[in-house]
Amino acid sequence: MYMRLDKFLSQTGKFTRAEAKKVIKAKRVRLNGEVVKDGKIKINEDSDKIFLDGELLALNNKEVYYMLNKPIGVVSATRDDKDKTVIDLINFPGRKEDLFPVGRLDKETTGLLIITNDGKFAHDIISPKKHVSKTYEAVVTGKISEKEVKIFSQGMELANEDKLQPAQLDIISYSEKDDTSKVRVIIHEGKYHQVRRMFGAVSQRVLELDRVKIGLLELDDTLERGEYRELTEEELNLIK
Helix, strand or coil, X not given: CEEEHHHHHHCCCCCCHHHHHHHHHCCCXXXXXXXXXXXXXXXXXXXXXXXXXXXXXXXXXXXXXXXXXXXXXXXXXXXXXXXXXXXXXCCCCCCHHHCEECCCCCCCCEEEEEXXXXXXXXXXXXXHHHCCCEEEEEEEECCCCHHXXXXXXXXXXXCCCCCCXXXXXXXXXXXXXXXXXXXXXXXXXXXXXXXXXXXXXXXXXXXXXXXXXXXXXXXXXXXXCCCEEECCHHHHHHHC
């Protein structure tokens, strides 16, 4: 794969792009034994040998796992021509094009989203066979009753879908002033707009939707919207 030399240097995790340009200008970088003076030169990362002060450099390709508190208005994609993506929020020193979100949260949904470059890890989380639960807190129109709780627990049927697995619906509170309910929903699938469609099927509309938990992994409540951090080893063990 071909890329600019200054980009390659920044993706080793040792430099920012600006710092990479400085070490090139200082004639500290060699390409296949020859001093390089132009960071714009294209190199083949698979075959070319890049040295800094005599040290062979390699891309930072270690497996990474980030917990992101997704904000509203950002799409769960690796790239998008119109909207900012969750990957745009991550400052990653390695090959950023290898990062991807584990599953999806729609544009208007907030909360816990894992970003990684580990395909097997991601598959294990989103595979229906693994039955990894996803917990959401939502504000919905109207007063939710035990009737809706029972419907969710029995497994619902949505248009153009197989019957859903049973879901847990807990009523947290009701605002008589706004005629809205705050609820917690636990599902074991990841159908398209599933939670919103489930409430639509019982004639309610989701006003706010926030994912707070994946399996046993809880969203760090110190993370502001749009902030992220690496998962700890203990947290990884909760969902691996």
